Amino acid sequence: MALIELTDLSYDYPNTCGLDQLNLQLNAGEFICLMGPNGSGKSTLLRILSGLEPATHGTYAFDGQVITTDYLADPQDRQRLHQQIGLVFQNTDVQLFNTSVVDEVAFGPRQLGLSEAEITQRVEDCLALTHSTDLRDRVPYQLSGGEKKRVALASVLALNPKVLLLDEPLNGLTIAAQQQMLTLLKTLQAAGKTIIMASHNFKQVQAVEPRFVIFNADHQIQADLTAQELAKQPEQQAELLTL
Amino acid sequence: MHIPDNYLSPATCGTLVLAVAPVWTVAVIKVKAQIKQKRETLPMLGIAASLAFLIMMFNLPIPGGTTAHAVGGTLLAVLIGPWAAVLALTVTLLLQALLFGDGGILAFGANAFNMAVIMPMVGYACYRLGEKLHHPKIGLFVGAYLGINVAALVAGIELGLQPLLAHTASGAPLYCPYGLNVTVPAMLAAHLLVAGWVEAIFTVLVYQFVHKVAPTNLYQAAAPQSRRPWLYLLGGLAILSPLGLLASNTAWGEWSPAELKQRLVAEHISQQAPQGMVQGLHFKALFQDYTIGNLPISVGYILSAVTAVLIFLLLMRGLQHDSQTTK
Amino acid sequence: MTVKQPNNLPDWLQQPNQLTSQPQRHNFLAHNQQHLTHLLARLAQPAPAVNPTRWQLSPSISLIRLGILVLLIALTNNTIWLWVLGLLLAGHLLVLAPSQLRRFTRSWLLSTGIALVVVLPSYWLVGPATVLLFVCKTGLILASTQYYRLTTTFQDLLSGLKALHCPNLFIMTLAVAITYLRMLGHYLLQTMMALDMRLVAPAKHPYQLIGTLFGNLFLKSHAYALELYAAMEARGFNGQYVNQPTTTNRWHDYLTLTPYLVLVVVFIFGGIYGIN
Numbered sequence: 001m002a003l004i005e006l007t008d009l010s011y012d013y014p015n016t017c018g019l020d021q022l023n024l025q026l027n028a029g030e031f032i033c034l035m036g037p038n039g040s041g042k043s044t045l046l047r048i049l050s051g052l053e054p055a056t057h058g059t060y061a062f063d064g065q066v067i068t069t070d071y072l073a074d075p076q077d078r079q080r081l082h083q084q085i086g087l088v089f090q091n092t093d094v095q096l097f098n099t100s101v102v103d104e105v106a107f108g109p110r111q112l113g114l115s116e117a118e119i120t121q122r123v124e125d126c127l128a129l130t131h132s133t134d135l136r137d138r139v140p141y142q143l144s145g146g147e148k149k150r151v152a153l154a155s156v157l158a159l160n161p162k163v164l165l166l167d168e169p170l171n172g173l174t175i176a177a178q179q180q181m182l183t184l185l186k187t188l189q190a191a192g193k194t195i196i197m198a199s200h201n202f203k204q205v206q207a208v209e210p211r212f213v214i215f216n217a218d219h220q221i222q223a224d225l226t227a228q229e230l231a232k233q234p235e236q237q238a239e240l241l242t243l
Numbered sequence: 244m245h246i247p248d249n250y251l252s253p254a255t256c257g258t259l260v261l262a263v264a265p266v267w268t269v270a271v272i273k274v275k276a277q278i279k280q281k282r283e284t285l286p287m288l289g290i291a292a293s294l295a296f297l298i299m300m301f302n303l304p305i306p307g308g309t310t311a312h313a314v315g316g317t318l319l320a321v322l323i324g325p326w327a328a329v330l331a332l333t334v335t336l337l338l339q340a341l342l343f344g345d346g347g348i349l350a351f352g353a354n355a356f357n358m359a360v361i362m363p364m365v366g367y368a369c370y371r372l373g374e375k376l377h378h379p380k381i382g383l384f385v386g387a388y389l390g391i392n393v394a395a396l397v398a399g400i401e402l403g404l405q406p407l408l409a410h411t412a413s414g415a416p417l418y419c420p421y422g423l424n425v426t427v428p429a430m431l432a433a434h435l436l437v438a439g440w441v442e443a444i445f446t447v448l449v450y451q452f453v454h455k456v457a458p459t460n461l462y463q464a465a466a467p468q469s470r471r472p473w474l475y476l477l478g479g480l481a482i483l484s485p486l487g488l489l490a491s492n493t494a495w496g497e498w499s500p501a502e503l504k505q506r507l508v509a510e511h512i513s514q515q516a517p518q519g520m521v522q523g524l525h526f527k528a529l530f531q532d533y534t535i536g537n538l539p540i541s542v543g544y545i546l547s548a549v550t551a552v553l554i555f556l557l558l559m560r561g562l563q564h565d566s567q568t569t570k
Numbered sequence: 571m572t573v574k575q576p577n578n579l580p581d582w583l584q585q586p587n588q589l590t591s592q593p594q595r596h597n598f599l600a601h602n603q604q605h606l607t608h609l610l611a612r613l614a615q616p617a618p619a620v621n622p623t624r625w626q627l628s629p630s631i632s633l634i635r636l637g638i639l640v641l642l643i644a645l646t647n648n649t650i651w652l653w654v655l656g657l658l659l660a661g662h663l664l665v666l667a668p669s670q671l672r673r674f675t676r677s678w679l680l681s682t683g684i685a686l687v688v689v690l691p692s693y694w695l696v697g698p699a700t701v702l703l704f705v706c707k708t709g710l711i712l713a714s715t716q717y718y719r720l721t722t723t724f725q726d727l728l729s730g731l732k733a734l735h736c737p738n739l740f741i742m743t744l745a746v747a748i749t750y751l752r753m754l755g756h757y758l759l760q761t762m763m764a765l766d767m768r769l770v771a772p773a774k775h776p777y778q779l780i781g782t783l784f785g786n787l788f789l790k791s792h793a794y795a796l797e798l799y800a801a802m803e804a805r806g807f808n809g810q811y812v813n814q815p816t817t818t819n820r821w822h823d824y825l826t827l828t829p830y831l832v833l834v835v836v837f838i839f840g841g842i843y844g845i846n
Contacts, residue, residue: 289746420692448781
């Protein structure tokens with residue numbers, strides 16, 4: 001059974017369409033890259049997958065559990081879902097609200113009721129994994145864009161989510177930092193995590209050979225291909241390079 | 244605390260707009276000086292207005308399962324400066340009245356007086372006092388609590404005076420039908436017990452965060468410069484004082500206890516004048532009812548106003564001298 | 571700085587989480603998110619609900635009309651007057667599209683109902699006539715302000731104030747306020763969502779979180795202010811806020827305003843004074 005199953009899923013904004021009739025099955029341990037033009041629905045899909053908003057039509061099932069409006073309205077169910085799914089926002093400013101980087105990363109584990117030793121362990125590990133150990137005593141608000149991205153990832157990672165959603169994680173990073181980030185994500189995938197990221201950087205992402213889910217401007221899925229399949233379609237590749 | 248339309252008589256609304264007008268004038272003068280030092284203050288006025296809007300919209304959880312909301316008057320005064328806060332909150336209230344139906348259009352002056360002037364000013368004064376005593380946070384907490392409660396008290400008085408100010412020949416109130424004995428306790432109970440604490444805690448926590456993360460973004464009170472804006476304010480008030488005549492009969496809130504009792508009895512609202520007024524306000528005003536001998540009443544008003552301004556100036560002078568010698 | 575090899579994941583990260591759940595009564599975040607989403611949806615639709623092309627008033631006239639109407643209703647305590655004013659208002663409501671009229675009626679009834687509930691206890695103090703008069707007047711005022719809100723865009727409000735010679739600084743501040751209400755509102759919503767994602771247990775100190783939420787929002791607004799000032803200067807801002815001139819028929823304006831002016835004249839010289 002697929003970990004995430006979308007059936008005829010649509011999402012409507014007050015005046016416009018956000019997503020149109022998606023059917024998609026994502027399996028545990030996959031590395032998925034959502035691609036498509038601006039405003040094609042990638043971020044909307046990530047918000048629905050993370051359980052921040054219910055879909056307008058159709059069903060979304062996570063691990064066999066259908067995520068309905070009622071399910072999301074129940075605080076306990078919502079918490080349980082968020083323990084399994086982490087989301088790194090496109091604008092990391094909104095995600096960092098503590099007064100020091102250490103507190104930021106420890107925010108999630110603290111709520112899980114872990115012991116102080118465990119929390120410290122997790123914080124140190126996450127900072128090391130994201131190459132942010134030297135930032136530990138800084139104020140998140142004063143970090144640079146790339147540093148914020150790394151700290152945001154560390155703070156989500158500290159919750160040890162089963163599924164990691166990332167909205168444009170490579171934006172604002174240097175090429176070297178992009179490669180570091182992708183290597184880390186690939187390692188996490190190897191450890192059994194499911195990675196779903198929205199990105200524009202086709203060239204960089206290609207290296208980790210993800211499964212590509214490509215949206216068109218009409219908020220529908222235009223293609224769903226593995227990296228190997230995509231390699232055989234030069235027109236599609238050319239199109240992705242222009243994004 | 245937003246007073247809707249038809250709760251206050253148009254005369255009260257007009258009087259309050261005129262009361263706020265000189266404050267706005269001073270605020271504009273003060274903020275212009277502030278803009279010279281910190282240029283982003285200009286766009287910050289509008290942005291702070293939208294920040295205040297969001298603060299007033301945000302539901303804060305309170306024990307018991309219900310919610311309250313903060314006003315943020317004191318907070319804004321500390322973050323962007325008291326005069327800028329006056330202007331920003333005024334804009335917020337105008338937006339709310341015209342586009343969102345929160346608070347009345349005629350009552351805009353009253354709401355501005357309560358929430359855009361009294362609240363930030365009282366709150367900021369307490370904060371400064373606390374700062375001088377080296378406990379700014381305590382000062383801020385007390386200021387936020389007091390600020391919202393004084394504003395609520397004034398709103399309660401404005402509402403409660405309506406049956407006395409505007410009624411039909413038979414004594415039936417035309418606007419807010421509740422007297423002071425209902426409105427003041429109702430407003431104060433809600434704010435003293437719940438909203439005041441919510442406001443105070445909210446204010447201190449936001450301040451604490453900003454203070455920790457980016458202390459340079461807080462408003463730094465400039466060293467006192469000229470006292471000219473204060474003179475404008477006082478002069479404006481003195482010139483405007485004949486407008487007190489607009490309110491029919493005696494100016495509201497300025498009855499002698501006997502007159503108040505007589506009015507209250509006439510309206511069957513309370514058979515007794517409030518205790519505090521009977522016992523607490525027995526001082527003999529210099530110009531009883533603002534008329535001396537056979538002077539026309541308007542001249543009496545202006546003389547009284549000038550006297551009040553002079554006394555106020557003398558008091559300020561005395562305090563100023565005091566603070567300089569203690570340094 | 572010691573960098574661990576990324577391919578050596580710590581043990582805890584390789585094992586699935588033990589799911590925990592604690593009971594929670596009130597979720598303030600979800601509640602506020604909903605609230606804010608509604609506000610943003612409203613702000614995202616700047617077009618007026620009603621746009622009668624043939625009989626378009628200039629913004630300043632509709633603002634004056636609102637002022638006169640509200641003032642007249644507030645001043646009078648004569649039921650015949652209220653009746654006439656009510657009829658005038660009802661005439662205006664005829665312009666609304668049916669769906670708009672339904673929406674208007676719904677929210678108008680709701681707000682008048684709230685006013686009724688507030689004033690009802692005074693029935694025992696002052697009797698039914700006063701309560702009735704109060705509710706009628708409040709209802710009429712609410713209807714006229716709501717009609718104004720329904721037919722006026724924010725842009726119209728600005729040009730109306732401009733035409734009435736409001737200071738430029740004030741109009742600019744108002745314009746900035748409404749623009750940034752959307753931006754800050756959106757930012758606040760995103761922050762709440764991010765907090766929601768990481769709030770995997772009931773918040774022990776919800777107020778602490780709210781303090782950081784709004785502290786962050788203030789810092790963001792400060793950053794916006796700096797950016798905005800730089801942008802203003804870059805575009806040669808000189809303190810003047812210029813509005814597009816409105817192209818409406820002045821003849822229409824005065825014709826629409828006439829009944830109100832007549833009413834005002836009658837009110838003043840008719841010897842009917844609202845306040846005794």
